[in-house]
Amino acid sequence: xxxxxxxxxxxxxxxxxxxxxxxxxxxxxxxxxxxxxxxxxxxxxxxxxxxxxxxxxxxxxxxxxxxxxxxxxxxxxxxxxxxxxxxxxxxxxxxxxxxxxxxxxxxxxxxxx
Amino acid sequence: xxxxxxxxxxxxxxxxxxxxxxxxxxxxxxxxxxxxxxxxxxxxxxxxxxxxxxxxxxxxxxxxxxxxxxxxxxxxxxxxxxxxxxxxxxxxxxxxxxxxxxxxxxxxxxxxxxx
Numbered sequence: 158x159x160x161x162x163x164x165x166x167x168x169x170x171x172x173x174x175x176x177x178x179x180x181x182x183x184x185x186x187x188x189x190x191x192x193x194x195x196x197x198x199x200x201x202x203x204x205x206x207x208x209x210x211x212x213x214x215x216x217x218x219x220x221x222x223x224x225x226x227x228x229x230x231x232x233x234x235x236x237x238x239x240x241x242x243x244x245x246x247x248x249x250x251x252x253x254x255x256x257x258x259x260x261x262x263x264x265x266x267x268x269x270x
Numbered sequence: 271x272x273x274x275x276x277x278x279x280x281x282x283x284x285x286x287x288x289x290x291x292x293x294x295x296x297x298x299x300x301x302x303x304x305x306x307x308x309x310x311x312x313x314x315x316x317x318x319x320x321x322x323x324x325x326x327x328x329x330x331x332x333x334x335x336x337x338x339x340x341x342x343x344x345x346x347x348x349x350x351x352x353x354x355x356x357x358x359x360x361x362x363x364x365x366x367x368x369x370x371x372x373x374x375x376x377x378x379x380x381x382x383x384x385x
Binding site: 193209255 | 274301303310311312313314315318320328360362364366370371373374375376377378379
């Protein structure tokens, strides 16, 4: 069984400030972890993925995430927020030998000018 | 460069009507999925297909049926639509390479309203 918890359904940050979106997972097998972004009225786009290689994963648009097994976390960060980062972000987990994804409930990011 | 294509993009139905949502992918992926997205609930898996000719229930399969017509196409059918099925529906596809789960690729969604 696997699950994902995203803390904070809404996060607001000022333009230029640090973005931190939290994701904690549980998985009975080694996990694969993903962050997706959804812009209004669009589908989901992959930001980055963890597949058991490096624990610090760099993605598109300046985002990165660090896999911390001891904390069962995979938080998403960006050093400096841009107005174009306003969107909804989803963390998702799948397990070794099982392609099915389990999604978190999402975090809506608002950027304050 | 199409990826995953869903049709239609929007649809309004009356309670009790039936309809089929279409999905096609051109990436030669083995696995395909149908999700529904509702506010505050993330994406929930309705059905998935690990390969042509096989389908399995996901988290919320009641009221839906699916068909994996061939490797490219995976359709979702609502036999008797209910207002609770008002949602945004996403199709996705993926593959496993060298034993590693690759990211799922998503279509742009079908926005379905049931009156």
